[in-house]
Amino acid sequence: MIRLDATAPGFADAFTALVEDRRESSTDVARDVAAIVADVRARGAAAVRDLTLRLDRHDLDVTGWRVDPAECAAAYAALEPGLARALDLAATRIRAYHERQKPADTDYVDAAGVRLGARWRPVDAAGLYVPGGRAAYPSSLLMNAIPAKVAGVGRLAMVTPTPDGQINHLVLAAAHLAGIDEVWRIGGAQGIAALAYGAGDLAPVDVVTGPGNAWVAEAKRQLYGVVGIDMVAGPSEIVVVADALNDPEWTAADLLSQAEHDVTTQSILFTDDGAYADAVAAAVERQLDTLATGAVARIAWEANGAIVVVPTLAEAMPLVDRLAPEHLQLAVDDPQALFDRVRHAGSVFLGRHTPEAIGDYVAGPNHVLPTGRRARFASGLSVLDFMKRTSFLGLDETALAELGPATVALAEAEGLPAHARSVALRLRLNR
Amino acid sequence: MIRLDATAPGFADAFTALVEDRRESSTDVARDVAAIVADVRARGAAAVRDLTLRLDRHDLDVTGWRVDPAECAAAYAALEPGLARALDLAATRIRAYHERQKPADTDYVDAAGVRLGARWRPVDAAGLYVPGGRAAYPSSLLMNAIPAKVAGVGRLAMVTPTPDGQINHLVLAAAHLAGIDEVWRIGGAQGIAALAYGAGDLAPVDVVTGPGNAWVAEAKRQLYGVVGIDMVAGPSEIVVVADALNDPEWTAADLLSQAEHDVTTQSILFTDDGAYADAVAAAVERQLDTLATGAVARIAWEANGAIVVVPTLAEAMPLVDRLAPEHLQLAVDDPQALFDRVRHAGSVFLGRHTPEAIGDYVAGPNHVLPTGRRARFASGLSVLDFMKRTSFLGLDETALAELGPATVALAEAEGLPAHARSVALRLRLNR
Structure with a gap:
């Protein structure tokens, strides 16, 4: 884990290094x-x-x-009832969100x-x-x-x-x-x-x-x-923006919920309070000791984790945009004010009572999200990924008379005479 | 150019060969x-x-x-006025279509x-x-x-x-x-x-x-x-579905408007009338002789062109779907009836007075379209290609109490205890 202070000398370079560390597999497969x-x-x-x-x-x-x-069907029938209900709830809510x-x-x-x-x-x-x-x-x-x-x-x-x-x-x-x-x-x-x-x-x-x-x-x-x-997926990441009013244990668990996936994942906390940063770092260490997935999570946290202390949380938002994180938690009383400043993120979790894990399972939005800064240009998986659009147009003689001459002019300028002829013949122009 | 008769023996294999001929560059670049x-x-x-x-x-x-x-700016100011008006009309109409x-x-x-x-x-x-x-x-x-x-x-x-x-x-x-x-x-x-x-x-x-x-x-x-x-683009293609009431010269020009682009392009006519097929083939030959781009268009037509005679135009539509063409012209009196049967096409041109060239320039829909059968899964270029979607969710304590237990159950079943903990801590469950 690295800890950065946005007001310290060298911060710009250190943060750029964090942004540019893509953590992609270097194996040439x-x-x-x-x-x-x-x-x-x-x-x-x-x-x-x-x-x-x-x-x-x-x-x-x-x-x-x-x-x-x-x-x-037999595997489904054999599920422990509580688990079956949880899966059913997830499916129902995911369907409802995607219908829109x-x-x-x-x-x-x-x-x-x-x-x-x-x-x-x-x-x-x-x-x-x-x-x-x-x-x-x-x-x-x-x-x-x-x-x-x-x-x-x-x-x-x-x-x-x-x-x-x-x-x-x-x-x-x-x-x-x-x-x-x-x-x-x-x-x-x-x-x-x-x-x-x-x-x-x-x-x-x-x-x-x-x-x-x-x-x-x-x-x-x-x-x-x-x-x-769907997309080229890389290692997963979470950014948590939290003020000192959050329970450090909650925030630590949120950071570790990403870290436990894989040693290549990244968890980053932005906070405006240095003492709170200390408290979260200590809580992460404590939780790692008791976590069944602690071995993986510890490697991920130590190699890729970061805590960034900023003067104000508003000042964190341009930094968050540069990371374009897959998951962004805004654990503050007024998350909307910060959310309004976000341009690039896969999915945003608003408020102190919205841990990212809720979105992984039952909230409804898709958990297949752009990773590795790809939220700059990519979106989460959606119904549109399984559909395609056919455009269409239809002209009658009157409409063709209106648009035809411009088409002939452009086709001739581009050196495409058969394009021009296909229109000119219908307009009974002599070409 | 190959000519196929949908009722002839061996048609199925010959048509499959036409569908599977991808015409992609074999050069290993x-x-x-x-x-x-x-x-x-x-x-x-x-x-x-x-x-x-x-x-x-x-x-x-x-x-x-x-x-x-x-x-x-100087190049624009120096345009011949008719050409400037044509470009302006194109830009205005393209903008209006894409605004939607x-x-x-x-x-x-x-x-x-x-x-x-x-x-x-x-x-x-x-x-x-x-x-x-x-x-x-x-x-x-x-x-x-x-x-x-x-x-x-x-x-x-x-x-x-x-x-x-x-x-x-x-x-x-x-x-x-x-x-x-x-x-x-x-x-x-x-x-x-x-x-x-x-x-x-x-x-x-x-x-x-x-x-x-x-x-x-x-x-x-x-x-x-x-x-x-945007997409991986390959050689361009047009499919024209036309009955014998069309002027063969119009249809020939439509086929050549694709062929003149490049020697790898493909033009295919489906018609329900053998004599009309002959008339179009003859018109293509005549037009090739006078076309400034005839040398390129002739190579494309001879290598990749096809005329398919079908018993009825309705029977052409499943064949068209297998080709999933970039451009599809439906040159009949009631194009809607055929269009209703189309599942896969980049852009469809409805009726006898809608040559594909109109769509290339001034109609409004985008002319960057999926090629090489990719209309099965891809769409033309659109505003969405330059945007991305951020999903979001926000829960209060009551909502978390409702969705939290299912999340904990699923996270534990998947072996992700930090996910479960991030929710359980907020629910004050003892985990």
Whole structure:
């Protein structure tokens, strides 16, 4: 953890270093992934089977390529009732929030008599990647699947690695709840490639979303354009802006809720009170000692954590904008005043009683958010990621007479005579 | 040009071959581009100067890095009046269409007392790539710049190659009209890298859009994630669905208006009348003989063109959906009936008096559209490409009491105890 004082000499350089520390994987996985993608494209199911045998140590022809929908239904039925209710509440609230994202079509006739508009339609099929192992989160499955369902996508195919054939039953329960149509036991870059190109009985999809490791992220990047993808995701981060009226234990837990995900995550506190900064730092140390995920969280906090003391919280906001954080908590009495100054953030958590964890599960907004300063230009996952827009226009003879001559002039100026001719013939101009 | 009959044996395979012929560049430019991008990232302006000297044969320190805004204003003032009026009409109509794309913010409190919403903001800076040479189109500049302006982007930086120092004055005039803030004499992959990372006095931008050759497209693909990009663009295509009541000369010109762009473009006619198909094919041949761009258009038509005769035009529509064309003309009396069956297309041109060229220039909808079957999942360029959405939520103690326990249950099930603790502490649960 580094501690910075915004009024100290050298702060500008130190803060710039913090902003520019991207924490992206330095491993060059691009070449490995390119080979896997090419193999799956060329050999289809045979390549997927070979890669799964090598990387996940099970034979798909023996363990089975797909998980039976009845197995997902059974996993859901077997959930502890409190957990089932929690998942149901999450699904209901996520659905309600995303319903409001459905875009409106437009269709109008303007003053020139031109019919104009845009029509939104869902993609035909979406593929969801769900990680196996430690990061097998049913909440992520809901966050990816429900927007696709709300968009109206007809077919949802999920791929997930089952190392040594083992599968996470909580994920299967969530797949049942979310209405996933197909669950495939395929992981890694080969899972992404199989979704994009198809493999055996797995038909290709149009959009691939979902979190994954560096291989999965690189495969999505390489296949962007063959399919649509949600985004290039990197390590996660949280920024907490808090005054001294917060309980330091609450703030410490908020910072650690990010740090416990992975050693590459980043937690940053901005506060206007040096003594409060001390109190939070001490609370983090105490909580790390008792946290089951403390080993991971400690590495993340020590390597990437930061506490920045600023003269006033208002002065923190331009600094926060430079970080363009994935998650931003504004733990003050009047969060709106600070929120009004925010230009770049994935999701904002307003007030002292809105810990980021609420947004991870049940609040409703999506928890798939732009990381690594990408909130400067990217948005969280939404219904729009599973839809596309077709524009349209229609002219009658009168409207063409009005717009045609300008089109002919521009086409000729650009050296495109067939463009000009397609209009001129209809206008009965002699060209 | 191939001619297919939907009722002939072997049609299914022949049509599938047509769908799967992607016409993408097979040149492997990825390695060259990676080297250029790494060089610009490492050495900044010095790399850009070296690359420009080598590739565009002029020294930026001599010719000047930027074009003076006064030079753009002068180019606009010097336009032939008819052409100036045409450009003005295009800009006005493009702006009016895109104004309707501005997304609405949401902000509401739900039944649980949770404040929820989403807030859209423009990116801080956008970079526009404008090709030099034959494909230097002022219309493309307007189509890229105006949505950014409508979005509210504060800074628009344009890069364009000026081979041997020569610049296209029509493009400068359009830059003035569109309100471009900075015009840089940098092209190719180095232009994209300079926008993404910054170079010398060129500050980095957040989103890069605009057409370009294979090097430019690959640079955008490689830098996706460092910046936002519009899309991966490939060769252009048009599908015309026409009955025998159309003048074959009109339809021939429509097909050639795509073919004249580039030898890789594709023009496909679907018709329900064999004799009409013959008449259009003959008209294409006649027009090719007199077209100034005939040499390019003939190669494209012969290599990639197709005429498909179908029993009824309604039966053409599932085939059109498989092509997911960039441009789709429905040249019939009742285009709406066919349009209702379209799921995948970039832009649709309704009726006999709506040639695609109208959409390229003055109608209003964007002419930057998904190519190569990408209309299955992608949309044309829009105001949204220059904006991003921040979700937000706010809970008070009562709302947290309602949603908190489910969050704790899910966090514990996922093995994330700090998430659970951040909520439990606020609920004064003993964990």
